[in-house]
Amino acid sequence: xxxxxxxxxxxxVLPRHPDGTPCAHELTxxxxxxxxxxxxxxxxxxxxxxxxxxxxxxxxxxxxxxHARHLRELAGGES
Ligand SMILES: [Zn+2]
Ligand SMILES: [Zn+2]
Numbered sequence: 001x002x003x004x005x006x007x008x009x010x011x012x013v014l015p016r017h018p019d020g021t022p023c024a025h026e027l028t029x030x031x032x033x034x035x036x037x038x039x040x041x042x043x044x045x046x047x048x049x050x051x052x053x054x055x056x057x058x059x060x061x062x063x064x065x066x067h068a069r070h071l072r073e074l075a076g077g078e079s
Contacts (some may be wrong), residue, residue: 006074008047011067013060018042 005011015023017039025038033040046063047054053070057063 006060006071008050009053009071009074011046011064012049013040013046013063016043016056 012037017023018072019039022045023041024036025033025035027038027041027049031041043058044060044063045054045056046067048067048070052065055063057066
């Protein structure tokens with residue numbers, strides 16, 4: 001069973017600075033800071049719209065995979 005989205009369970013992934021604050025700045029293609037006040041991108045936080053699920057990881061794609069698992073658990077608990 002492959003579920004990409006469920007109503008009310010949309011995934012939002014936000015980049016974060018090393019101190020955990022959200023980074024909405026322009027970065028170089030290597031993730032380095034371009035703007036004053038930006039300390040660079042440390043990791044990502046993925047938050048589900050249901051607010052019951054969130055995780056952090058340095059790799060954007062892993063959050064997608066873990067969120068897919070969250071959807072599978074909601075859909076029937078198969079592991
Ligand atoms: Zn959810
Ligand atoms: Zn930033």
